[in-house]
Amino acid sequence: MSKRPFDKDLFKRSVVYNVKTLYRTSIEEATQHQIFHAVALATKDAIIDAWIATQEQMKKQDPKIVYYMSMEFLMGRALGNNLINLTYYDEVKEALEELGCDLNVIEDQEPDAALGNGGLGRLAACFLDSLATLGYAAYGCGIRYRYGMFKQKIENGYQKEIPDDWLSDGNPFELRRPEYAKIVKFGGYVDVEVDQNGKSHFIQKGYQAVRAIPCDLPVVGYGNNVVNTLRIWDAEAMNTFRLDAFDKGDYQQAVEEENLAKLLVEVLYPNDNHMAGKELRLKQQYFFISASVQEAIARYKRNHEDIRKFYEKAAFQLNDTHPTVAVAELMRILIDEEGLEWDEAWEVTTKTCAYTNHTIMAEALEKWPIELFSRLLPRVYQIIEEINRRFVMEIQNKYPGDQEKIRKMAIIYDGQVKMAHLAIAAGHSVNGVARLHTEILKKQELRDFYQMMPEKFNNKTNGITQRRFLLHGNPLLAQWVTDHIGDEWITDLSQISKLKIYADDEKAQQEFMNIKYQNKVRLAKYIQEHNGITVDPRSIFDVQVKRLHEYKRQLLNILHVMYLYNKIKEHPDMEFYPRTFIFGAKAAAGYRRAKLTIKLINSVADVINNDASINGKLKVVFIEDYRVSNAELIFAAADVSEQISTASKEASGTGNMKFMLNGALTIGTMDGANVEMVEEMGEENAFIFGLSADEVINYEQHGGYNPMDIFNSDQDIRHVLMQLINGYYAPQDPEMFRDLYDSLLNTNNSDRADTYFILKDFRSYAETHAKIESVYRDEKQWAKKALWNTACSGKFSSDRTIQEYVDDIWHLDKMTVTLPKEDTEVSGKKAAK
Numbered sequence: 001m002s003k004r005p006f007d008k009d010l011f012k013r014s015v016v017y018n019v020k021t022l023y024r025t026s027i028e029e030a031t032q033h034q035i036f037h038a039v040a041l042a043t044k045d046a047i048i049d050a051w052i053a054t055q056e057q058m059k060k061q062d063p064k065i066v067y068y069m070s071m072e073f074l075m076g077r078a079l080g081n082n083l084i085n086l087t088y089y090d091e092v093k094e095a096l097e098e099l100g101c102d103l104n105v106i107e108d109q110e111p112d113a114a115l116g117n118g119g120l121g122r123l124a125a126c127f128l129d130s131l132a133t134l135g136y137a138a139y140g141c142g143i144r145y146r147y148g149m150f151k152q153k154i155e156n157g158y159q160k161e162i163p164d165d166w167l168s169d170g171n172p173f174e175l176r177r178p179e180y181a182k183i184v185k186f187g188g189y190v191d192v193e194v195d196q197n198g199k200s201h202f203i204q205k206g207y208q209a210v211r212a213i214p215c216d217l218p219v220v221g222y223g224n225n226v227v228n229t230l231r232i233w234d235a236e237a238m239n240t241f242r243l244d245a246f247d248k249g250d251y252q253q254a255v256e257e258e259n260l261a262k263l264l265v266e267v268l269y270p271n272d273n274h275m276a277g278k279e280l281r282l283k284q285q286y287f288f289i290s291a292s293v294q295e296a297i298a299r300y301k302r303n304h305e306d307i308r309k310f311y312e313k314a315a316f317q318l319n320d321t322h323p324t325v326a327v328a329e330l331m332r333i334l335i336d337e338e339g340l341e342w343d344e345a346w347e348v349t350t351k352t353c354a355y356t357n358h359t360i361m362a363e364a365l366e367k368w369p370i371e372l373f374s375r376l377l378p379r380v381y382q383i384i385e386e387i388n389r390r391f392v393m394e395i396q397n398k399y400p401g402d403q404e405k406i407r408k409m410a411i412i413y414d415g416q417v418k419m420a421h422l423a424i425a426a427g428h429s430v431n432g433v434a435r436l437h438t439e440i441l442k443k444q445e446l447r448d449f450y451q452m453m454p455e456k457f458n459n460k461t462n463g464i465t466q467r468r469f470l471l472h473g474n475p476l477l478a479q480w481v482t483d484h485i486g487d488e489w490i491t492d493l494s495q496i497s498k499l500k501i502y503a504d505d506e507k508a509q510q511e512f513m514n515i516k517y518q519n520k521v522r523l524a525k526y527i528q529e530h531n532g533i534t535v536d537p538r539s540i541f542d543v544q545v546k547r548l549h550e551y552k553r554q555l556l557n558i559l560h561v562m563y564l565y566n567k568i569k570e571h572p573d574m575e576f577y578p579r580t581f582i583f584g585a586k587a588a589a590g591y592r593r594a595k596l597t598i599k600l601i602n603s604v605a606d607v608i609n610n611d612a613s614i615n616g617k618l619k620v621v622f623i624e625d626y627r628v629s630n631a632e633l634i635f636a637a638a639d640v641s642e643q644i645s646t647a648s649k650e651a652s653g654t655g656n657m658k659f660m661l662n663g664a665l666t667i668g669t670m671d672g673a674n675v676e677m678v679e680e681m682g683e684e685n686a687f688i689f690g691l692s693a694d695e696v697i698n699y700e701q702h703g704g705y706n707p708m709d710i711f712n713s714d715q716d717i718r719h720v721l722m723q724l725i726n727g728y729y730a731p732q733d734p735e736m737f738r739d740l741y742d743s744l745l746n747t748n749n750s751d752r753a754d755t756y757f758i759l760k761d762f763r764s765y766a767e768t769h770a771k772i773e774s775v776y777r778d779e780k781q782w783a784k785k786a787l788w789n790t791a792c793s794g795k796f797s798s799d800r801t802i803q804e805y806v807d808d809i810w811h812l813d814k815m816t817v818t819l820p821k822e823d824t825e826v827s828g829k830k831a832a833k
């Protein structure tokens with residue numbers, strides 16, 4: 001990896017100059033926040049030449065471009081990551097020290113770019129990092145939400161949602177590009193005009209329109225001068241001045257368009273794996289998709305003649321069904337604006353589009369009422385009707401007389417537009433995100449589609465970027481790894497297997513665990529500052545951080561903590577290795593049971609943490625506002641990673657991989673990518689428990705199981721469950737946790753009881769936790785397994801995932817970007833002179 005030259009004095013002068021021009025102050029007088037903005041601008045200066053050079057290379061080489069279309073990009077903070085990928089991090093740290101500043105403190109001033117909920121959005125962010133690092137031309141296409149994922153406050157144990165005003169001080173890395181604005185039209189009706197040749201033209205009339213303005217964020221590749229673009233669209237009213245135009249009679253229209261523009265990009269929907277079905281959400285989808293597809297076509301036409309070959313230079317990857325309207329929008333533009341015949345347009349569209357499935361859970365599948373769809377997007381809906389008509393004919397040809405197939409597979413059926421069916425019919429690739437997930441898609445959820453078009457189905461096991469989650473998040477371990485095997489792991493994580501030879505080396509084990517200890521001290525300090533709870537870094541740090549969802553089973557975890565506490569109380573002298581159970585999770589604002597689970601965790605924490613009689617053997621911490629920036633600290637400090645979803649429900653998981661990379665041992669079910677992790681590290685180096693996916697699916701197909709049998713036969717479980725309704729953790733309101741109790745035992749509601757098999761898996765989970773305790777007591781054995789986990793994590797780099805997408809789906813060309821000679825230093829010379 002060639003190291004770019006860095007002019008430290010120039011960078012320092014640039015920071016001092018920026019503080020002066022931005023804030024009319026000196027570096028000594030400036031606040032940390034002001035210094036952050038000055039450093040970010042100096043960093044942007046360093047990025048901009050490579051950003052321009054990348055665009056120049058794209059002009060020259062004309063590579064195929066992937067447009068990664070996603071409603072969510074969970075980017076986190078940019079400054080530290082940009083410095084890491086510029087390979088300037090250590091030098092900038094040193095430069096700032098010479099100015100009397102601490103880079104860590106400065107990084108902490110930056111708000112997270114939280115334009116996503118959880119795994120799906122973070123995957124998109126990791127993919128952009130890998131695409132740039134591998135030298136592929138890529139655009140991330142998304143929405144510039146005015147408010148991102150809400151900030152979480154815990155008040156009296158309850159989650160409170162605070163708007164995430166992340167743009168209040170501006171975004172120093174953002175470049176607004178009004179010259180590339182696009183117009184997006186909603187509503188109205190379709191007029192048909194027949195020309196002299198008898199050809200029909202479809203014209204949308206009486207619509208509302210907004211202007212989509214691209215805002216570009218740089219995506220820096222690691223040490224290779226490649227800078228790709230995350231293009232997020234802002235919305236503006238078409239004609240603000242018309243607000244004064246009473247006399248023109250379009251005042252009403254102007255006000256409505258103004259409101260629409262503001263509302264469209266106002267806020268990210270905070271639902272993970274759940275479809276709320278709100279009209280505004282569909283508008284958001286069409287807004288950013290229409291703008292992105294228009295721009296992709298405009299870019300192509302700047303230097304290509306034949307739109308029929310568009311797919312040779314562009315690939316659209318649809319991150320879940322949220323961007324699926326892209327297939328109809330592409331058809332619309334090709335037919336209505338580019339004049340292609342249906343079959344020509346269809347060939348271009350299918351060769352361009354590919355779909356990634358992220359879940360098999362019914363409540364997450366997107367279906368829109370015909371009424372809503374056709375009212376909001378009349379022309380797009382016509383096109384989907386025609387796609388459906390032809391698709392149904394295909395089904396009939398393949399399965400003559402089989403009405404059942406049509407009922408199950410049609411794109412439009414029973415008054416609804418089924419977005420997954422549209423994505424499958426109109427794309428050339430359908431991929432799941434872990435092997436088990438893809439197999440379940442093929443055998444269960446999408447079986448009919450797989451039987452009809454098996455060639456479209458493929459697996460792309462998710463990955464994570466080691467640049468953010470090891471090199472940046474865990475600098476001590478990163479340095480240690482580099483000291484032992486060199487630094488090639490940074491861009492080729494398969495190299496990390498070279499650490500395997502150190503697994504039995506006692507010195508290496510000690511160093512490894514010493515680094516873990518220092519990271520635990522760092523997290524303990526964070527917890528002390530943010531929660532006011534003192535935790536012992538010598539205790540086992542057992543961590544579950546992820547979105548709060550019933551299928552992820554935080555309830556199983558906290559019930560087990562309650563069980564352990566009962567044991568300690570019953571047997572005060574029993575052997576017990578001190579443990580700290582750490583939770584972090586946001587619940588969707590309208591998800592009552594999830595929010596009640598947060599309250600339960602905090603109530604249990606209150607009782608346990610304040611019980612002096614247990615001598616601090618057990619602590620429970622709920623970390624407020626779990627997000628990418630504090631995630632980096634958390635993964636580095638974990639001994640145990642909780643990946644305990646009901647088998648078959650977690651499509652892949654990526655948190656599991658971040659823990660493994662950082663040397664935590666997994667307690668988990670055979671679900672999602674856990675299966676492949678265990679394959680890499682060996683079953684003896686993980687703690688696997690519970691029902692298999694096949695067993696869960698089998699129970700589900702036979703009406704579930706009866707949790708009362710367990711309640712009646714297992715005293716410990718009964719004890720814990722009774723504590724949910726006898727006020728043990730809520731003396732002032734014993735009924736507080738009744739709904740959680742009912743969800744497990746179904747005493748007075750009509751849902752099936754314990755849908756997520758929590759009680760069914762409880763014993764197996766508790767026994768496995770007991771094994772964790774005994775292995776941890778053997779320091780060498782634990783150290784060996786922890787080190788081994790890190791050494792086996794090579795497969796789970798998003799670099800590997802992206803290379804598979806490139807080879808099997810996108811077929812992109814690699815770019816090499818070199819900077820013109822005079823631009824190879826950090827600029828700012830002009831500024832500093």
Ligand SMILES: *Cc1c(COP(=O)(O)O)cnc(C)c1O
Binds near residue numbers: 117119545654656
């Ligand atoms: C990785 C990550 C996730 C996904 O975690 P899972 O355990 O795979 O659900 C969610 N949120 C943040 C902030 C992450 O970094």
